[in-house]
């Protein structure tokens with residue numbers, strides 16, 4: 271089910287960049303957003319602490335929410351202040367977060383992030399960090415080794431309230447199946463293509479609803495197409 275046929279319209283978009291053909295993809299996303307709002311409601315969005323969002327998102331890579339939360343709680347208990355975490359060695363952090371996998375890589379990214387804060391702001395809880403220009407903050411976050419597009423966009427969307435659309439593994443799969451992006455599009459490419467196709471101001475809500483939809487209906491191994499609100503137009507529908 272992962273693969274779908276690339277529609278001729280989408281080929282044209284990708285290879286010629288014709289704006290009028292993008293309309294199909296925009297309409298699909300608009301409809302998906304409306305249907306998911308009817309199905310799940312509009313998620314409540316609260317601005318969350320920048321450091322907490324960053325640390326949780328780093329820990330969330332390739333694991334589930336439960337293990338991420340357990341790793342985060344262990345981290346907070348062992349290093350109650352960010353200054354304690356800053357002083358800790360990678361090995362000490364690995365030991366604490368090993369429950370969520372990829373521990374060495376995540377521990378190193380945490381260290382890189384704290385070093386970036388210290389270097390750029392001279393402190394670990396900089397005031398006004400979210401006041402910075404969106405693109406320059408995005409570039410800065412992406413310059414931290416180990417911080418990818420999804421993590422940087424999650425932080426901007428949920429800590430700074432910016433209209434940013436992070437593409438996680440569920441969203442990536444669903445958008446490919448729906449024909450919004452090509453079946454062979456990487457997540458990196460999805461991050462470039464999708465923002466131009468979205469209605470303004472819907473990114474965070476659509477992101478959350480698509481993740482829920484991917485977990486509950488358009489599941490990786492066995493999508494529940496018979497219960498899907500998009501079955502009438504999804505090119506990957508399977509009875």
Ligand code: SF4
Pocket residue numbers: 444447448487488489493494495498499500501504505506507508
């Ligand atoms: S019909 Fe729905 S559940 Fe099935 S592949 Fe398409 S989006 Fe996923």
